[in-house]
Amino acid sequence: MTLARTFATAGRVLSQIRHDxxxxxxxxxxxxxxxxxxxxxxxxxAVFDSIGPAMIALFPFIVMFLVTSIATLRERRSGTLERLLSMPLGKGDFILGYALAFGLLAIVQTAVAVSFAVFVCGLEIDGSIWLLFGVAVSDALLGTSLGLLASAFARTEFQVVQFMPVLVFPQILLGGIFIPRSDLPDVLEAISEWLPLSFAIDALTAVANDSEDAAWIATKIAVIAAWIVGAIVIGSITLRRRTP
Incomplete structure (x- = not known):
């Protein structure tokens, strides 16, 4: 795995998206x-002020998951991945290149979404807008990494969508959007404590309300980062050269 190959893969992906x-x-x-x-x-x-931070976490997360997983899967189904891996390109180069390309897109997406929520929709932010942006970027990157992971196991675009009830919907239901996680049944609350989207929603809400210090927010971001790294590593290990 080399940086040159990773950057070349990222550049190819960005060039393709630029024409789409x-x-x-x-x-x-x-x-x-x-x-x-x-x-x-x-x-x-006043409802939007309470759920607005969760929406900043939710929609970019879902969109990045779908676009990344389907785009990566098409590379394998079209035979492009098999041709690339016949060259001096490893699975790690491919996955990291995609992660880098969609990570850059996630930054742009998050900048637009946060700016729109705050300056157009009037979402009140008591904490640092830059810290809010940082958490939102990590959340979008989480969607990207889980999309890469799903694409490594899926054989068709329909199977990618089938992964949403497994990887996405439980996190939405248990993330504290509908009711506080502390009000969930004990078993569901315990499960929610391990779901990465819960950390993103908690961190964004805390920044918006200025209810926690930067160290607490950094801990949440670190957990999300661990999930991102884990998903990318597993995705690169399990990625198949072609779809049977």
């Missing part, structure tokens, strides 16, 4: 539109 306006729109525009829709639904109420 629909994917760019899905990545950059759709999360902001969904956040705006939620804000519009709760106009003239």
């Amino acid at each position: 306006p629909r994917t760019i729109g899905l990545l950059v525009v759709v999360p902001s539109l969904l956040i705006g829709l939620v804000a519009w639904i709760f106009t003239d109420t």
Whole structure:
């Protein structure tokens, strides 16, 4: 695994996406539109201020998961991955290249989503806007890494969607969006404590309310980072050269 090959893979992916306006729109525009829709639904109420940070975690996470997993899977189904791996390109180079490319896109996506939520939708942030951005980026990267992991096991785009009830929906239901996690049954609360999206939602809410210090937020980001690294490592180990 070399940096040159990783960067070359990332550059190829970014070049492909640059010529795909629909994917760019899905990545950059759709999360902001969904956040705006939620804000519009709760106009003239204080609800959006309480759930807005969770929406910043939720929509970019889902979009990055879907786009990354399907894009990576198509490389394998089309035979591109097999041709690439016949060259001096390792699985680690491929996975890290994709992670780097979509990580850069995640930063752009997060910048647009956070700016839209705060400056257009009026989400009140009592803490640091930069810290909020940092947590949101880690959350989008989490969606990217889990998408890479799902693509390593899926054989078709439909199977990628089937992974959502396994990897995404439980995190949404148990992440504290609908009710505080402390109000969940004991078993579900214990499970939620191990889900990475819960850490992202907790951190974003804490930054928005300025209820925790930077060290507490950094701990949450570190846990999310550990999940990201773990998903990328497992994805690179289990990635198949081609789809049977």
